[in-house]
Amino acid sequence: MGLLKIENLTASIGDKEILKGINLTVNPGEVHAIMGPNGSGKSTLASVLAGREDYEVTGGSVTFQDVDLLELSPEDRAREGVFLAFQYPVEIPGVTTINFLKTAVNEVRKYRGEEPLDAVSFLKMMKEKSKLVEIDQALLSRSLNEGFSGGEKKRNEIFQMAMLEPKLAILDETDSGLDIDALRIVANGVNKLKTPNNATIVVTHYQRLLDYIVPDFVHVLWNGRIVKSGTKELALELEEKGYDWVKAETALA
Amino acid sequence: MSKENDILEEITSSDYKYGFTTDIETDVAPAGLNEDTVRFISAKKKEPLWMLEWRLEAFKIWKEMTTPNWQNVHFPEINYQDIIYYAAPKQKKTVNSLDEIDPELRKTFEKLGISLDEQKRLTGVAVDAVIDSVSIATTFKSKLAELGIIFCSMSEAIEHHPELIRKYLGSVVPVRDNYFTALNSAVFSDGSFCFIPKGVRCPMELSTYFRINTANTGQFERTLIVCEDNSYVSYLEGCTAPMRDENQLHAAVVELVAMDNAHIKYSTVQNWYPGDKEGKGGIYNFVTKRGICLGKKSKISWTQVETGSAITWKYPSVILKGDDSIGEFYSVAVTNNYQQADTGTKMIHIGKNTRSRIVSKGISAGKSQNSYRGLVQVMKRADNARNFSQCDSLLLGNKCGAHTFPYLEVENPNAQVEHEATTSKIGEDQIFYCNQRGISTEDAVALIVNGYAKEVLNQLPMEFAVEAQKLLAISLEGSVG
Numbered sequence: 001m002g003l004l005k006i007e008n009l010t011a012s013i014g015d016k017e018i019l020k021g022i023n024l025t026v027n028p029g030e031v032h033a034i035m036g037p038n039g040s041g042k043s044t045l046a047s048v049l050a051g052r053e054d055y056e057v058t059g060g061s062v063t064f065q066d067v068d069l070l071e072l073s074p075e076d077r078a079r080e081g082v083f084l085a086f087q088y089p090v091e092i093p094g095v096t097t098i099n100f101l102k103t104a105v106n107e108v109r110k111y112r113g114e115e116p117l118d119a120v121s122f123l124k125m126m127k128e129k130s131k132l133v134e135i136d137q138a139l140l141s142r143s144l145n146e147g148f149s150g151g152e153k154k155r156n157e158i159f160q161m162a163m164l165e166p167k168l169a170i171l172d173e174t175d176s177g178l179d180i181d182a183l184r185i186v187a188n189g190v191n192k193l194k195t196p197n198n199a200t201i202v203v204t205h206y207q208r209l210l211d212y213i214v215p216d217f218v219h220v221l222w223n224g225r226i227v228k229s230g231t232k233e234l235a236l237e238l239e240e241k242g243y244d245w246v247k248a249e250t251a252l253a
Numbered sequence: 254m255s256k257e258n259d260i261l262e263e264i265t266s267s268d269y270k271y272g273f274t275t276d277i278e279t280d281v282a283p284a285g286l287n288e289d290t291v292r293f294i295s296a297k298k299k300e301p302l303w304m305l306e307w308r309l310e311a312f313k314i315w316k317e318m319t320t321p322n323w324q325n326v327h328f329p330e331i332n333y334q335d336i337i338y339y340a341a342p343k344q345k346k347t348v349n350s351l352d353e354i355d356p357e358l359r360k361t362f363e364k365l366g367i368s369l370d371e372q373k374r375l376t377g378v379a380v381d382a383v384i385d386s387v388s389i390a391t392t393f394k395s396k397l398a399e400l401g402i403i404f405c406s407m408s409e410a411i412e413h414h415p416e417l418i419r420k421y422l423g424s425v426v427p428v429r430d431n432y433f434t435a436l437n438s439a440v441f442s443d444g445s446f447c448f449i450p451k452g453v454r455c456p457m458e459l460s461t462y463f464r465i466n467t468a469n470t471g472q473f474e475r476t477l478i479v480c481e482d483n484s485y486v487s488y489l490e491g492c493t494a495p496m497r498d499e500n501q502l503h504a505a506v507v508e509l510v511a512m513d514n515a516h517i518k519y520s521t522v523q524n525w526y527p528g529d530k531e532g533k534g535g536i537y538n539f540v541t542k543r544g545i546c547l548g549k550k551s552k553i554s555w556t557q558v559e560t561g562s563a564i565t566w567k568y569p570s571v572i573l574k575g576d577d578s579i580g581e582f583y584s585v586a587v588t589n590n591y592q593q594a595d596t597g598t599k600m601i602h603i604g605k606n607t608r609s610r611i612v613s614k615g616i617s618a619g620k621s622q623n624s625y626r627g628l629v630q631v632m633k634r635a636d637n638a639r640n641f642s643q644c645d646s647l648l649l650g651n652k653c654g655a656h657t658f659p660y661l662e663v664e665n666p667n668a669q670v671e672h673e674a675t676t677s678k679i680g681e682d683q684i685f686y687c688n689q690r691g692i693s694t695e696d697a698v699a700l701i702v703n704g705y706a707k708e709v710l711n712q713l714p715m716e717f718a719v720e721a722q723k724l725l726a727i728s729l730e731g732s733v734g
Contacts, residue, residue: 050689074688083689090686094704103700104690111691143704160690 003028003199004069004168009060010224011048018044020224021060026168029196033210033235034203036221037243042203043087045221046172050084051077064168078104079111083166085157087173092144097156098126100144101163108164129162133189151182158189169193170201175209187212207239220246282339288312291439294339298408298442301415311428311438318432325624325656326564326593328500328537336471336502338440381406381445381461393457403448404459407475410446417448421479425508425545425572433504433539437473441506444474449484449515458714460489463503471502478508480515482548487518489717500528500563502537509544511551513575517544518554520713521569522721525561527728532591532620535563542569546578546604554581555598556712558721560728563592568626570599573607573635580609583709585721587728588621588653597627597658602638602668611642614706617653618729624656631668638665644674647705649698649729699726 004026011019018041026032036042048055049062051074062069069077092100105125106116117125130137135155145153154174161169171190175183190200190213202213210218210232218234219226222243227250228234238246282293291312295305320331380392381404397404403414411418428438445461463474480486503525509517519542528535538561544553555569565588571580582598600609609629617623623646631638646655657674679701687697703710703722710718 052685074685075691075693078689078691086686086689090680090682092683092686092701092704094707095700100687100690100700103696104687104692107691107693107696164690 002026002063003065005061005063006049007061007063009045009048009062010058011044011055012058013044013055017058018055018224019048022221022224022226024219024226026199026201028167028199029194030217031194031200031202031213031215033213033215033218033232034201034221034226035205035207035218035235035238037247038205040221041224042205042221043172046084046170046201046203049077049170050074050082075107076111078164078166079108081165081167083161083164083169085154085161085169085171085174087176089145089153089157091146091148093146095144096142097140097144097159101126101160104160105163125163130159132192133159133162134185135159150177151179154178154182154186155189158186158193162189162193165193165198167198168201169198170203172203173205174202175204175206183209184212207235210235222247222250280339280341281337284337285334286336286338286440290338294440294442297339297341298411300411303415303419304411307423307428308439311435312440314429315432315435315439318429318435320432324566324595325622325626325658326566326595328564328593331500331502331537333436338471338473339442341442381459397455397457400453400456401450402453402455403446405446407441407444407446407477410477414446414448417479418446418477421477421508421510422475423508425510425543426506426541430541434506434541437475437504437506437541440471441473441475444476444505446476447478447486447488449478449480449486451481452483453481454484455486458487458489460491462491471504473503474505476505476507477510478517478519479510480512480517480551482513482515484512485516485518487520487714489520489522489714491522491524491717500535500537501526502539503562505540505542507540507542507569509542509553511544511546511548511553511575511578513548514550515548516552516554519544519556519569520717521555521557521559522713522717522724523557523559523561523565524724526563527561527592528563528590530590530619532563535592536561538562538565538567540567542567543572543599544570544580545572546575546580546607548578549575549604550577551575552579552581554583554712556581556583556709557585557596558706558709558713558724559584559586559594559596560724562594565592565594565596568597568599568628570601571609572601572603573609573638574603575607576604577606578604579607581712582609582611582613582627583712584613585616585706585709585725586613586623586625587616587725588618588623589728590619590621592619592621594622595624595626597625599628600630600640602629602631602635602640602665605634605636605638607635607638609638609640611640611644612708613642613644614709615644615646615655616649616702616705616725616729617646617655618649620652622654622656624658626658626660628660628662629670629672630661631663631665631670633664635665636667638668638670640668640670642670642672644672645705646674646676647702648676648678695726698729702726702729 002025006022006024009022034042215232218230220228228246291308426434428435449455511517525536525538546553553571559565573580580600586594586596588594613625615623625644629640644657659672684694684697702725
């Protein structure tokens with residue numbers, strides 16, 4: 001049984017249909033990369049899975065561990081174990097990352113019928129996880145993402161992922177705006193968090209990130225559909241030939 | 254866009270928790286205001302002649318004045334003849350110990366989370382409890398007296414410390430300052446008096462809890478705090494009222510006096526009944542608060558969290574007379590549904606090297622109107638005066654209003670005056686981001702609002718800061734939709 005099963009998913013924003021029938025199954029322990037040119041629907045897919053209300057799901061189904069994901073509110077999806085690392089993490093002035101995460105972690109625990117973490121255990125957990133993803137502790141006592149550099153914001157996303165221990169993590173263009181060192185640190189974090197029980201969907205424009213996070217499967221999204229799937233070699237092929245090659249192939253088919 | 258407003262609307266509609274009434278026998282004056290009313294109040298309180306004369310003079314002044322109309326709030330004309338000016342719970346004439354307080358009254362305050370029992374009370378806070386027109390109990394009085402601190406009701410102060418009252422009452426806020434100060438001076442019924450002698454640092458928070466209970470009553474209390482040289486006090490006031498369909502008037506006057514090196518920290522958590530969701534009922538909170546830094550290097554800080562009242566209209570101010578004195582104003586004002594607030598401060602720089610700091614955070618939701626109005630005045634001889642003002646507005650939804658009216662009057666070329674202002678909305682992006690981490694929309698709004706107001710909340714004494722945080726969340730419940 002797959003962790004995530006997407007069948008014939010269609011979604012639109014306003015009158016514009018963006019996802020035109022997505023099919024994808026993700027099993028525990030797998031890393032899937034979704035690639036594609038700008039405007040192909042990659043970020044839309046990530047947003048729809050997380051439950052952003054700007055998009056209207058017009059058809060198809062999404063099953064997450066036997067639950068109809070589309071029926072759940074965004075917060076319940078998160079509590080079920082779906083995590084989205086944002087392409088553009090928002091700033092929340094006056095709320096420290098620590099405070100924010102304490103609220104989030106305890107909400108998730110409450111949902112699972114667990115007691116809230118006391119301050120000592122929480123700080124201990126924070127210390128361990130911040131080491132894992134190489135994030136400066138000082139950053140965590142500052143207002144969430146306020147005045148953070150692009151790299152710091154992305155690292156903070158991965159840190160939050162480490163704290164929330166999701167079953168499915170969706171990284172939306174996490175590599176955008178990162179220099180090579182930051183990219184390596186972020187990717188290392190993701191790799192360290194990988195277990196046989198969780199899965200990752202990496203949404204990316206470039207093959208670059210996949211040098212560090214090695215995918216089991218690569219899918220090419222174009223014009224709202226997955227038009228080609230393969231293994232990591234597909235990513236290399238795309239890097240070499242560009243997306244036009246896939247587009248041409250799809251047009252022929 | 255519309256969805257965001259739906260969310261905002263949903264979050265700001267919860268019910269007022271303190272809306273109950275206490276069924277106690279009350280001693281009330283007939284409604285209406287004339288010279289006899291003033292005499293009646295003074296007689297009820299067994300006041301000396303000088304006090305009655307002061308009141309009558311104030312009444313004469315009030316009659317000649319008219320309601321101001323420059324403020325950005327709107328309400329139907331108040332009929333001052335419909336108001337009851339004196340209402341007191343009937344109880345034994347003198348209460349010698351806290352055990353003798355009417356159990357009904359005691360219960361009322363317990364219900365409000367205010368324990369009048371010194372043993373049960375958290376250490377570090379002394380309370381003066383005022384219901385309608387009178388103070389019913391002051392805790393820790395004797396313990397404070399050992400240090401020479403006077404903390405009692407205004408009525409007691411008039412009786413036992415006439416020399417101090419005659420010296421300071423009306424010295425910071427003159428009777429004719431405005432329409433409501435004149436009215437208050439004529440009919441004020443009780444309040445708190447607090448005197449910290451030279452060199453004493455008050456070891457506990459002093460606090461007054463105001464409660465309006467009787468229908469159609471106006472509450473006119475008077476607070477006076479005097480801090481002598483090198484002394485310190487932190488004072489907190491809280492207030493609630495039952496839910497009623499009619500508007501009730503609360504017109505208080507607060508005066509603070511700080512001598513050389515004295516420091517007064519005055520915090521308010523104002524939670525008067527704000528009226529219902531359609532804007533019916535609620536308290537008109539027309540208050541004049543002013544402090545004077547009379548001595549060198551003295552400091553007065555106002556911190557206010559304003560969440561209640563149908564209309565709030567107040568400008569806690571500081572007159573910076575002593576050289577090197579400091580005035581501070583930290584404010585969070587929340588308006589929801591049909592509430593209106595016109596609040597801010599005045600910083601009057603008279604002495605040299607005086608400094609003032611203003612941090613105002615307005616939060617508007619529902620169909621409310623929230624205005625900041627502030628004056629920074631630097632007089633000619635106030636060399637090197639400095640002011641920094643930060644006025645932020647946060648809007649929830651698109652049916653509310655936020656307004657900023659800063660006034661600067663600078664007569665000294667050495668003065669440095671800075672003003673910063675921002676207006677923002679709680680973004681759909683921020684809420685979704687929180688949602689995606691497992692935080693519900695309602696909790697997300699509370700988190701974001703508390704983050705926004707943090708700089709002000711941090712100024713509150715610890716145990717009240719937590720209360721204030723909860724209060725902010727409750728006040729905005731149902732406002733995000």
